Amino acid sequence: MPIMSSDLLTYPDLVQTLLKKRGITTAEKAEQFLNPNFERDVRDPSGILNMEKAVERILCAIDAGEHIVIYADYDCDGIPGATLFNDFLRKINYENFEVYIPHRNTEGYGLNNKALDLLASRGVTLVITIDCGIADVEEAAHALALGIDLIVTDHHLPQDVLPKAFTIVNSKQAGDTYHDNMLCGAAVAWKLVSALLAKRGEVWGVPIGWEKWLLDMAGLSTIADMVPLQNENRALAKYGLTVLRKSRRPGLLALLAKMDMVQGNIVEDDIGFMIGPRINAASRMGEPMDAFRLLSAETREEAEEYADRLIHLNDARKGMVAGMVKEARKHLEMRELREVIVIGNPLWKPGLVGLVASNLVEAYSRSVFVWGRTEDGVIKGSCRSDGTVNVVELMTSVREGVFEGVGGHEEAGGFSVSSDFIHTLEDELVRVYQNVRKEKEETQLSIDASVTLREVNWSTWKVIEQFAPFGMGNPKPTFLFEGVRIDNARRFGKEDAHLELSFEGSPVKAISFFDERGDTFVSGNIVDLAATMELNTFRGKRELRLRIVNVTKKA
Known part of the structure; x- marks a missing residue:
């Protein structure tokens, strides 16, 4: 355990012990951790690479009355991010914009050319992504060919080749020196809004500090998207919870009421286990725009409608996942388990298979690939690692042509596969498993x-x-x-x-x-x-x- 500085001995014994466990050994670090401070911890957004360029392009579009699209991911990071950007544009009375959230099952994650074609036909000249876009090289080139300027705001890891966008705001890219590169997608969007208001807020008549009211959405995503709650994220999560407990957002109030939750008592677990799953249920079971419509609702009637819809979708989601897990376990009990498990059913929704995979990894201590079929016949799936393999490395190690597409990170990924290979996919993965296998790190129970x-x-x-x-x-x-x-x-x-x-x-x-x-x-x-x-x-x-x-x- 780290050696504690003598200037921390004034803290109670338990505080000292918990600080040590978190590697905090100086008075300065302890003060920063125990007492998050907005002015100190939430830094100037202009310190993020390309922020000024993004701000100037958006201001130019606003001045010219261009048709702007906010293109957001369909999860509980992208949707709150789209909501706060929507709030900002409405606050400054800008009307020539729309929010576009792709359908999880029919369009998939990120930008897609069909959507860009549609937006171009509507006269869109500027697309701002939220929580997506950093890997969409081909789609960015297509946008450019259509005459659309693309501003990518994202927090996912950049690939070797970056999309040729107008500009990219992502602190994980090379050359960015911002003090915290672990912000979630909605937080990056909030930083962009803050930068825009710093530049032009007074002219628009927006009160200084108004952007803090948008922290309900940035904080919601910071907790739901499971980014590390350290440094700036710690402050965004803390102040985000404070605003959530006071927010007058009709959609939030309607959702909380239907879950019998007291707004003033909201804590992190409520986001992880109650609010987040209902936001995500929209894309897993239906239309992701329904979650956006809930969070951006301006009337109680509209809020009630979409809150009811999301509650219903989440209830249906829980029942469906339980049935899928039960069916999967029944099949697995009748067959010999190998190093990697592949299981699926053409009737299973691809938007739910990741939840099933997580359950099966816990139950069988093996890496698991679960697949379903989209409405247009494409076989898509999700995978989870048991800790013995990087699932992306595993998928990219099989022979060419088996997978039609792969993505994700070490612990979790997504894939699409042709019907020709789906029934031999487990054989293909098992064949290369030993080549990429690593020693599983034993996770010991950590006692504070x-x-x-x-x-x-x-x-x-x-x-x-x-x-x-x-x-x-x-x-x-x-x-x-x-x-x-x-x-x-x-x-x-x-x-x-x-x-x-x-x-x-x-x-x-x-x-x-x-x-x-x-x-x-x-x-x-x-x-x-x-x-x-x-x-x-x-x-x-x-x-x-x-x-x-x-x-x-x-x-």
């Missing part, structure tokens, strides 16, 4: 501190809150409770899917949702419990409880 059940109190909670918001790069503190005796263990929820433990001599309860561990716990069992601490506000309650990470019986 050993504590007693008596320390699950409001004083400890106040310390933990200083470390929020939690997410990638800043996980919730995990505590070890050694040798605690179970008073009662019960299953609850639909099909008894959840587990609740209570303990002798303590009012504290520990829960695990969708708990699949086979162990049966009974009164009197002595266990070592690893858990995170959380505030339960369900149905107006306000109580502390534990979320089980691991629990083992002691001999």
Whole structure:
């Protein structure tokens, strides 16, 4: 563990311990981490490479009344990004623009030539991408040929060849020296809006600081897209949650009401498990524009309509995924498992197969490829790594012609494959697996501190809150409770899917949702419990409880 600077010894012991676990050993770093500050941590957007060029081109388009298109990805990063850019253009009373979000199943990710042709036919001369475009070399050339200027704003890793766009705003590209290159797509869009307002906001009559109201969308995406919650992202997530708790956005209010959520209590988990999946359900199950229409709704009636639609789509999505997982497991139980699993069904929606793949990786500890068929007959799928292989490297190692298209990163990817090869795809992947296999890194349970059940109190909670918001790069503190005796263990929820433990001599309860561990716990069992601490506000309650990470019986 890093050596703690003496000037941090004034902090309480638990604060010191949690800081050390996060590699924070100086007073300066501790102050920055524990007390995110907007003015200090959210830097001038002009420090991002090509930002000024993008601003000048957009201002030129606004002055000339050009037809502008905001072209966004269909997930819970692109859609909030499109929403905040829509809010900005409406705020300055600019009307000659539209938002275009491609259909996940029929168009796929990123720019596509058919969409560009359509936009050109409508007289579009400027396309601004959000959360996509950095890999679309061919499509960028097509846009240029159509007379469309393309401004790419993205956060995905640039390839060796960049698209020939008018300009590219992406801090991961070579030559960019911005202090934080891990912003999500919506945050990059928010930086662009901030730069535009810094340049012309006074002329447009926009109050100074108005862009902070757009942080509900930038913060939503920062948490939902699982970028590291460090540096500027930490401030964007914190202030984004603050704005989300106060936002008067009709669509957000309607969605929260239908989920019986109290707006003032929104935390990171609510985005990850409640709000985000419903935004993503639009593209997985229907039209991604429905999620945009929800978030950008201006009337209560419109908001209610689209909130109902997304709730319904998400419910249908959960049922469909559960059925797909059940069917997949049934088939896998009847066959010999190999190093790589390939499974699919022409009736499965490609927009859902990634969720199935994630489930199967957990269940079978193998890299998994799951496929379905689009409405126009194309076989598309998603894959997830078990940690023994880079799935993109695996896919690109098979012989040419097997895959029609591949993409993604080390842990997760997407692919399309011809019907000629789909039934031999597992053979092809297994054949090259050993050539690209790597040693799996053993993930040991990381414990932040050993504590007693008596320390699950409001004083400890106040310390933990200083470390929020939690997410990638800043996980919730995990505590070890050694040798605690179970008073009662019960299953609850639909099909008894959840587990609740209570303990002798303590009012504290520990829960695990969708708990699949086979162990049966009974009164009197002595266990070592690893858990995170959380505030339960369900149905107006306000109580502390534990979320089980691991629990083992002691001999």
